[in-house]
Amino acid sequence: MVAGIGRVLDELEHFRFGAEELAFLRENGVADEPTLEFLADYRFSGTIHGYLEGDLYFPASPILVVEGTFAEAVLLETMILSILNHDCAIASAASRMSNAAGKRPLIEMGSRRTHERAAVAAARAAYLAGFTSTSNLMAGHAYGVPTAGTAAHAFTLLHDSEKAAFEAQIASLGPGTTLLVDTYDVPGAVRTAVELAGTELGAVRIDSGDLAAAAQAVREQLDALGAFKTRILVTSDLDEYAIAALAAAPVDAYGVGTSLVTGSGVPTAALVYKLVARETAAGVLEPVAKRSVGKPSRGGRKHAYRLFDAAGHAETELVTTSGPAPEGGEPLLHELVRDGVVVGREPLESARARHRHEIDRLPQEALHLGRGYAAIPTEFV
Amino acid sequence: MVAGIGRVLDELEHFRFGAEELAFLRENGVADEPTLEFLADYRFSGTIHGYLEGDLYFPASPILVVEGTFAEAVLLETMILSILNHDCAIASAASRMSNAAGKRPLIEMGSRRTHERAAVAAARAAYLAGFTSTSNLMAGHAYGVPTAGTAAHAFTLLHDSEKAAFEAQIASLGPGTTLLVDTYDVPGAVRTAVELAGTELGAVRIDSGDLAAAAQAVREQLDALGAFKTRILVTSDLDEYAIAALAAAPVDAYGVGTSLVTGSGVPTAALVYKLVARETAAGVLEPVAKRSVGKPSRGGRKHAYRLFDAAGHAETELVTTSGPAPEGGEPLLHELVRDGVVVGREPLESARARHRHEIDRLPQEALHLGRGYAAIPTEFV
Secondary structure (H helix, E strand, O other), rough: OOOOHHHHHHHHOOOOOOOHHHHHHHOOOOOHHHHHOOOOOOOOOOOEEEEEOOOOOOOOOOEEEEEHHHHHOOOOHHHHHHHHHHHHHHHHHHHHHHHOOOOOOEEOOHHHHHOOOHHHHHHHHHOOOOEEOOEEEEEEEOOOOOEOOOOHHHHHHOOOOOOHHHHHHHHOOOOOOOEEEOOOHHHHHHHHHHHHHHHHOOOEOOOOHHHHHHHHHHHHHHHHOOOOOOEEEOOOOOOHHHHHHHOOOOOEEEEHHHHOOOOOOOOOOOOOOOOOEEOOOOOOOEEEEOOOOOOOOOOOOOEEEEEEEOOOOOEEEEOOOOOOOOOEEOOOEEEEEEEEEEEOOOOHHHHHHHHHHHOOOOOHHHHHOOOOOOOOOOOEE | OOOOOOHHHHHOOOOOOOHHHHHHHHHOOOHHHHHHHHOOOOOOOEEEEEEEOOOOOOOOOOEEEEEEHHHHHHHHHHHHHHHHHHHHHHHHHHHHHHHHHHHOEEOOOOHHHHOOOOOHHHHHHHOOOOOEOOOOOHHHHHHHHOEEEOOOOOHHHHHHOOHHHHHHHHHHHHHOOEEEOOOOHHHHHHHHHHHHHHHOOOOOEOOOOOOHHHHHOOOOHHHHHOOOOOOOEEEOOOOOHHHOOOOOOOOOEEOOOHHOOOOOOOOOOOOOOOEEEEOOOOOOOEOOOOOOOOOOOOOOOOOEEEEEEEOOOEEEEEOOOOOOHHHHHOOEEOOOOOOEEEOOOOOOHHHHHHHHHHHOOOOOOHHEEEOOOOOOOOEOO
């Protein structure tokens, strides 16, 4: 899944070298005076086409095409790759989790397991991929991602008893709150919770043990107590496989942390930023490519189209350096920056809806939770 | 390896809720008015003891002991865990790489493969763990980490020929520069490099292929050309295992990227922040602990000591909730924050030297590059 495009555009608009940065570069002999002068006036004045956020990508998809002078374009390399390699990795894991969860809500809760700023970007990426909300309030503030949370074990331990903790929480947040029931003994906590909140209790959270068995037992207990509408939220090292394994359990929502913010085994996408064409002295754009053993690049300015079968399912990712658009192929590269001006900004909700739409257009077998194969093939013409 | 303590102290000093944050919380109904008033005046006024940065930690080491009111201390949870879980994971990978590299320099080059801000923290952590320098200039600016870099394939591809690219680089940076020799054909590039820079050529970089074989061939070629002092820098998906495998190859320095910034398979440490004691109404500190299935916590305020054998090698990590310091045990928890004031700040170089010192005091077998076991056992008394 493509994610981070909006963040790249945000950063691009503020990509400047201030007095402090220039002083550092000068004092440490990193750049000479002509370079420092160039940096002081630096503005990217070129053009960027890219895949839209929320869209899918496949091996060799040209996610971003940056056109400009070498000096202007090369300075963006690390910023662009850092954002896209991080956000695409997290979003792709989040997308798999979201597919595994089906219609059940997913709360992103991984902030504490990744760098403090990466956490905010991870919450944004997860939301784009279909998560319902995040416990990261800064992601709510910065990007408008809906926020949610539950109580911690520490809150229960702080009180003289679990009952006292539940009473305090209900007094403050009402019976619709989510009570954490596994600090000491789950059945006892569920009984106390319904006693105190009544059958209008919003939800209970289970954070340990065999989640499928625990959810089943808690559902039966809640129903027996008349709390038919009380939901069950489970957390505890969930990933897309664990979520899929809970499909038949009476779980109403998932909270996902570590495996989301670490990309569920793939903490970084393998995106690279390569020079593929240069303008000759004669003003012609000519392809260039390295021939490094095992890491050759493919020269030429790319265009990309997605082809669909008669049933409307994605069939092929077509990457080409020339020729007209194939019949029925949907163009994947859109103008994001024109002559240095950002023109491709869009609301998070649009990217989120696009992702859902593109996932729905994949062949069904593409959503299989296996590792290491591409959902559709890439063809070069 | 413990890393991030200095960053926690930096963040703690700026941990405030500004008008914008409070407005967001108010408008979104996240906090009520009494809570908002509390947040507006928030200052941590408690005390923090911790392991020093650069020191080692083992299973159940109490890296940080935060003492204060519940409300003040619980707000620090995500900030502290985010920083330590990230930085400890990266530093631990970096430490293994540094041990594998022995006396050969290591350049951190992973910025493009992680979140743009995480990249800066990763460069800092790597330096603490023994890396020589980083290609992340912001880490140089923010933390004084020495910076270094080499040319990119794009620089060669931009020019009319590899020779023209090398000429331009040497004209700007002198013959002591590092030339990238694997864009097209390594032997041809090495010949051109020495022709242009002479035998004073600083270094060549190889970024593809079988690095051991390539380094051997390049060394022989350089020597045959009289460039005996020209160093060989290798890069290309190196991790601690690949570095160890190159020990016998004529490599002078390593550049490490992806596997460093992703923690070489362990992108996050598994550190948790738990309430382990609370003051009773009678003013007594009493241990508290959760009993969640498979995730019980260990109650009580912790002290920690490291015990050494007669030869001066670390033998045991001793964690205790009571009792006097054991004879000869070195206390591991030091005062970092006293009544809200940071007192434990230290220069990066001190932490870096401490790490080297503590690694040297480990038993030799602790540096074995295996996964999944603790170098020394933890004992509880």
